[in-house]
Amino acid sequence: MANINRPRDFHEARWDEPIIMEMGEKGKRGVLIPQASDKIKKTVGSAEGLIPAGMVRKKAPALPEMSQMEVLRHYMRLSQETIGTDINIDIGLGTCTMKYSPKINEQFVRSEKLQEVHPLQDESTIQGILEIMYKDEQYLKAISGMDRVGLQAGGGSQAIFQNVSIIRAYFESKGLADVKNEIITTILSHPANPGAAATLGYKVITLYPGEDGLPDLEALKAAVNEHTAALMITNPEDTGIYNDKIRQFVDLVHSVGGLCVYDQANLNGVFGITRARDAGFDMCHYNLHKSFSSPHGCQGPAAGASCVSAELAGFLASPTVEFDGEKYYLRYDNPESIGKVRKFYGVPAVLLRTYAYIRSMGPDGMKAVGELSILNNNYMLKKMSDIPGLSMPMAEGKFRMEQARMSWEQLTKDTGVTTDDIARRVVDYGFQDYFASHHPRLIPEPFTPEPVESYSKDDIDEYVEAIRSIAKEAYEDPDVVKTAPHKAALATQIDESYLTEWEKFATTWRGYKKYLCKDK
Amino acid sequence: MKNKEFVHPYLPNSVPEIKKEMLDTVGVGSIEEIYKSIIPDDLLFKGRLDLPEPIVNEYELKKHVMGILDKDITTEEYTSFLGAGCYKHQVPAICDELNMRGEFLTAYCGDTYSDHGKMQAFFEYASMMAELLDMDVVSYTTYDVTQSVISSFRMAKRYWKAAGKDTDTVLIPETMCKEVLSAAESYCRGQLKLVSVKAGADGCMDLEDLKAKLSSNKTAAVFYENPSYLGFFEKNAEKIAELAHKAGALVIAQPEVASLGIVESPANLGADLVVGDIQPLGMHIQFGGGQAGFIACQQDLALLKQFPTYMYGICRTKEEGKFGWGRAMNYRSSHGSRENANEYFGTETGLWGITAGIYLASMGPQGMYELGESILQKTAYAIEELSKIKGLKVNLFGGCNFQEFVVNFDGCGKTAGEVNKALLEKKIFGGKDLSREFPQYGQSSLYCISELTTEEDIAALKAALEEIVGGCK
Numbered sequence: 001m002a003n004i005n006r007p008r009d010f011h012e013a014r015w016d017e018p019i020i021m022e023m024g025e026k027g028k029r030g031v032l033i034p035q036a037s038d039k040i041k042k043t044v045g046s047a048e049g050l051i052p053a054g055m056v057r058k059k060a061p062a063l064p065e066m067s068q069m070e071v072l073r074h075y076m077r078l079s080q081e082t083i084g085t086d087i088n089i090d091i092g093l094g095t096c097t098m099k100y101s102p103k104i105n106e107q108f109v110r111s112e113k114l115q116e117v118h119p120l121q122d123e124s125t126i127q128g129i130l131e132i133m134y135k136d137e138q139y140l141k142a143i144s145g146m147d148r149v150g151l152q153a154g155g156g157s158q159a160i161f162q163n164v165s166i167i168r169a170y171f172e173s174k175g176l177a178d179v180k181n182e183i184i185t186t187i188l189s190h191p192a193n194p195g196a197a198a199t200l201g202y203k204v205i206t207l208y209p210g211e212d213g214l215p216d217l218e219a220l221k222a223a224v225n226e227h228t229a230a231l232m233i234t235n236p237e238d239t240g241i242y243n244d245k246i247r248q249f250v251d252l253v254h255s256v257g258g259l260c261v262y263d264q265a266n267l268n269g270v271f272g273i274t275r276a277r278d279a280g281f282d283m284c285h286y287n288l289h290k291s292f293s294s295p296h297g298c299q300g301p302a303a304g305a306s307c308v309s310a311e312l313a314g315f316l317a318s319p320t321v322e323f324d325g326e327k328y329y330l331r332y333d334n335p336e337s338i339g340k341v342r343k344f345y346g347v348p349a350v351l352l353r354t355y356a357y358i359r360s361m362g363p364d365g366m367k368a369v370g371e372l373s374i375l376n377n378n379y380m381l382k383k384m385s386d387i388p389g390l391s392m393p394m395a396e397g398k399f400r401m402e403q404a405r406m407s408w409e410q411l412t413k414d415t416g417v418t419t420d421d422i423a424r425r426v427v428d429y430g431f432q433d434y435f436a437s438h439h440p441r442l443i444p445e446p447f448t449p450e451p452v453e454s455y456s457k458d459d460i461d462e463y464v465e466a467i468r469s470i471a472k473e474a475y476e477d478p479d480v481v482k483t484a485p486h487k488a489a490l491a492t493q494i495d496e497s498y499l500t501e502w503e504k505f506a507t508t509w510r511g512y513k514k515y516l517c518k519d520k
Numbered sequence: 521m522k523n524k525e526f527v528h529p530y531l532p533n534s535v536p537e538i539k540k541e542m543l544d545t546v547g548v549g550s551i552e553e554i555y556k557s558i559i560p561d562d563l564l565f566k567g568r569l570d571l572p573e574p575i576v577n578e579y580e581l582k583k584h585v586m587g588i589l590d591k592d593i594t595t596e597e598y599t600s601f602l603g604a605g606c607y608k609h610q611v612p613a614i615c616d617e618l619n620m621r622g623e624f625l626t627a628y629c630g631d632t633y634s635d636h637g638k639m640q641a642f643f644e645y646a647s648m649m650a651e652l653l654d655m656d657v658v659s660y661t662t663y664d665v666t667q668s669v670i671s672s673f674r675m676a677k678r679y680w681k682a683a684g685k686d687t688d689t690v691l692i693p694e695t696m697c698k699e700v701l702s703a704a705e706s707y708c709r710g711q712l713k714l715v716s717v718k719a720g721a722d723g724c725m726d727l728e729d730l731k732a733k734l735s736s737n738k739t740a741a742v743f744y745e746n747p748s749y750l751g752f753f754e755k756n757a758e759k760i761a762e763l764a765h766k767a768g769a770l771v772i773a774q775p776e777v778a779s780l781g782i783v784e785s786p787a788n789l790g791a792d793l794v795v796g797d798i799q800p801l802g803m804h805i806q807f808g809g810g811q812a813g814f815i816a817c818q819q820d821l822a823l824l825k826q827f828p829t830y831m832y833g834i835c836r837t838k839e840e841g842k843f844g845w846g847r848a849m850n851y852r853s854s855h856g857s858r859e860n861a862n863e864y865f866g867t868e869t870g871l872w873g874i875t876a877g878i879y880l881a882s883m884g885p886q887g888m889y890e891l892g893e894s895i896l897q898k899t900a901y902a903i904e905e906l907s908k909i910k911g912l913k914v915n916l917f918g919g920c921n922f923q924e925f926v927v928n929f930d931g932c933g934k935t936a937g938e939v940n941k942a943l944l945e946k947k948i949f950g951g952k953d954l955s956r957e958f959p960q961y962g963q964s965s966l967y968c969i970s971e972l973t974t975e976e977d978i979a980a981l982k983a984a985l986e987e988i989v990g991g992c993k
Contacts (some may be wrong), residue, residue, distance in 0.1 A: 003665060004829070012634075016842075019647070019843070020648070020877075028613075029886065030612070030885065031882040032887070033883075033887065033891055034894065034895070035608065035890060035971070036894050036898050037974075040897050041897060046898050047892065048782065051782070052755035053755075055755070055784045056782065056783070057783055057784045058784065059782065060781070061651040061888060062885070063866075063883070063888065064648070065885065066882075068882065071881045072565075072617070072618070074881070078638070078641045079637055081635070081637025081638075081640070082623040082637040083627065083634040085628070086623065087622065096627065101625075104618070111589060112593060112594050112596055112602060113592050114807060115806050118596045118808075118949065120602045121600075122940065122941070123591070124830040125593040125758075125944070127591040128591035131588050143569060154664065154667075156812075157866020158866060165706055192865070193862030194854070195855075195859060196855075198861070200710075202856070204859035206859075242555075242559055244560050247563065271569075272565060272568075274565055274832055275565050276563060283919025295625045297627075298638050298871050298874060299628060299868045299870035300661070300868045301809060301868075301869045324910070342664055342813075343665065343699055344809075347809075348808065349809045350809070354809035359574065359575050359585070362573050363570070363571040363572025365531070367568075367569065372551070373638075374540075375533065375539065375542055375546070375554070379542040383545070399558050401558070406799065422984035427634045431634070432627070432634040432635070433633050439857070439858065439892050454531075456533060457532070457533055477683075484633075484738075489838070490633065490770075492837045492842055492844075493837060494632055494837050494840045498835035498846075499835060499849070502821055506651035506833060507646050507831050507834075508657065511657060511819055514656060514819070515819055517687050
């Protein structure tokens with residue numbers, strides 16, 4: 001039984017809202033704030049007199065002036081023109097692990113006991129949140145097999161950055177910073193790996209996959225030398241192909257004194273099945289908003305966990321959360337620490353959700369997440385295997401882990417319809433536009449679905465049938481796909497030159513009016 | 521009806537019959553069979569994860585989690601004078617209502633076509649920030665002010681490099697936030713030296729020292745906070761810009777967004793890059809999790825090219841009068857060009873950008889003016905009242921302040937920590953103890969006032985301090 005056994009008659013809300021900068025009328029108020037009492041005003045005088053000469057604002061900011069309901073209604077309408085995971089079968093955003101974010105956890109996060117707690121309060125008054133953070137670390141140690149976990153990073157890429165900072169600090173402590181100046185990664189590892197390595201000045205060497213879809217071990221052999229500081233690698237990569245030679249990769253890098261860092265932004269397929277430390281890695285990182293169920297929040301706030309071996313523990317960002325048997329406390333006295341990565345202690349709301357999620361799943365539940373995400377993916381791939389024009393390049397006949405990189409190359413050759421056309425067209429079926437691939441597109445016309453454990457068999461069936469239906473359209477009526485979307489909030493296509501030409505670049509309404517409307 | 525196998529509400533396909541049907545479709549007998557065919561046996565984890573047993577119903581989970589969180593004492597229960605980069609303000613109910621909407625809360629990187637509303641909300645956030653800052657270009661939100669500051673230093677270096685000039689220094693104020701400084705030292709190591717300019721008796725940058733340090737001609741930028749981390753206005757902002765520009769350096773300024781309805785934007789005081797944090801604009805303090813940064817400048821192509829973040833550009837469409845949005849000039853970011861990007865980049869703080877937009881639209885120009893006004897007046901009043909306490913040096917730097925000021929306890933023989941412990945007993949969170957980060961200012965604390973602080977709060981603080989300080993004389 002499918003969810004719906006006919007094509008869903010979907011249409012996204014289309015409110016045609018004006019830009020807010022064009023809304024409102026002089027004098028309207030959206031919210032009022034507590035002002036100084038008469039006594040205070042009388043005592044201190046006018047506020048402008050309390051500002052140094054020349055620093056009083058000369059021209060009021062041209063913000064909209066709107067009633068509260070008008071503001072609410074505008075943003076409610078914009079929300080309806082946004083397809084979050086709560087309202088769609090979010091299988092298309094592969095590598096992003098768009099799982100269900102439990103609503104009960106939102107209640108915890110919205111509690112005053114988190115919302116109204118200041119990070120600099122006396123430790124005796126923050127024992128609750130410190131306990132949550134401390135226990136998160138213990139649980140993530142169990143899941144990774146590592147010895148310590150830093151929770152300060154405000155996202156996965158920042159955790160990668162923290163890991164690169166630790167690599168640097170480690171070799172500096174050994175007096176090898178000048179020698180160890182190369183980092184090896186793979187083209188199918190997340191771009192933040194080479195990005196963060198280069199940010200700290202490392203030369204980046206990139207390995208490409210062979211026909212088996214795995215990074216080439218021979219290329220790694222050629223790349224490692226006394227300059228190798230680290231290998232930063234994902235497994236499985238975006239292709240979902242498990243790298244069964246991973247221990248050889250790790251051993252090879254270790255043999256030249258390099259560190260091995262496992263990008264586990266997406267941990268979903270290996271929960272309780274494999275652990276980074278057991279494969280010999282020195283470090284790994286988790287995107288806690290992905291595998292550990294925090295809502296993605298239109299791209300953050302997020303959190304990243306850096307899991308490290310005992311040898312690297314002292315380098316983690318400071319302060320660390322400790323427990324002395326009676327009370328939890330923040331330790332600032334970490335002389336080898338890389339210092340601060342983010343303000344205060346990271347993003348506690350995400351750490352709280354992580355705690356609640358792990359506690360609601362337990363050890364068997366966490367493993368079931370891994371297993372079911374593998375089952376869902378291979379079930380979906382089987383169902384998709386006969387969709388015309390769609391293929392799954394590399395490692396033919398091998399099962400995938402939790403996601404897969406597919407290719408519309410044949411369909412594009414046959415019909416002229418591209419993966420970007422299809423990504424727009426899926427919106428007409430009630431799905432978020434899908435993720436093709438990270439840059440560069442190594443596989444032609446890519447498409448990367450990830451049916452995480454949250455999605456039922458019926459959900460997967462509906463998604464597969466939608467993709468099948470679009471493929472059919474491409475062969476029978478390609479224009480309907482090429483001109484998509486038709487039922488989205490924006491049912492026309494943008495002029496991409498505004499995103500690629502500096503002369504047409506504006507990130508604000510005032511910028512647009514000043515520089516792009518000169519002709520008008 | 522008894523179900524032998526446990527079915528978790530978050531795991532629909534754990535229903536045995538469904539799982540069986542799916543396994544049959546795949547053509548295997550078990551899930552293990554799938555992964556054992558691709559993962560070598562020696563890499564398989566054979567144990568059971570060392571995690572506590574699950575709490576499977578919501579009621580007991582809530583009891584458990586809230587049981588832990590209830591150990592915290594909030595700033596609603598006690599009166600707080602803490603700030604130092606995390607500021608408690610009134611959060612309009614519609615900010616909470618709208619950022620709880622599942623569509624916004626659970627969206628991710630769907631863009632132009634599925635998430636038209638989200639894209640418009642991002643653009644509107646940037647557009648309103650642009651008005652507040654009086655600048656034309658505002659970045660997508662960064663992790664926090666720390667990231668904005670440290671990226672702006674690297675941007676300055678790249679800016680000059682692109683212009684054919686080698687630079688090696690950023691000049692910073694002696695009183696700069698130490699957390700941001702720690703991150704900056706790590707981020708800029710090997711690229712830029714961070715050299716601090718002496719603070720005068722009024723806390724502001726010593727202009728003679730600044731001049732001397734600019735003379736090397738290798739300065740990429742001069743950075744200042746206004747108000748400073750310690751609360752006083754950097755009243756020489758325009759003079760700093762003049763000196764910096766004369767020496768061929770950029771000016772990077774970090775204003776306090778809550779002040780900008782009444783205080784001039786650094787953009788109009790000579791700053792080339794303006795950076796900061798939007799947490800005060802509608803984000804709860806949430807133990808430091810509400811931070812989100814911005815980077816802004818005028819429409820100067822040479823600077824625009826140096827932004828490491830996403831920039832959401834407005835686009836005309838095939839339909840006259842309709843706009844869409846997309847990620848502009850993506851090659852600048854690591855998502856666009858990996859190691860060749862300006863800097864690394866990732867998922868940062870989108871929801872807070874949308875929330876700040878809702879806040880600014882609600883407040884309008886008059887609301888932002890009144891916010892700044894209320895804070896300025898209450899801060900001045902608190903300084904005046906606390907100055908009446910013998911033995912305390914209140915407002916150490918003597919000048920005008922926005923929302924924060926330093927109280928020194930050296931004259932009363934108590935440490936800042938001891939004073940705070942005593943205040944805690946009176947249900948008051950005293951100001952941040954500065955003695956570890958700023959030993960040059962002795963036993964001092966940084967007190968923070970907001971529009972939420974009342975005359976009664978200040979009277980209670982005064983009475984408490986009088987008692988604590990009086991007791992040690």
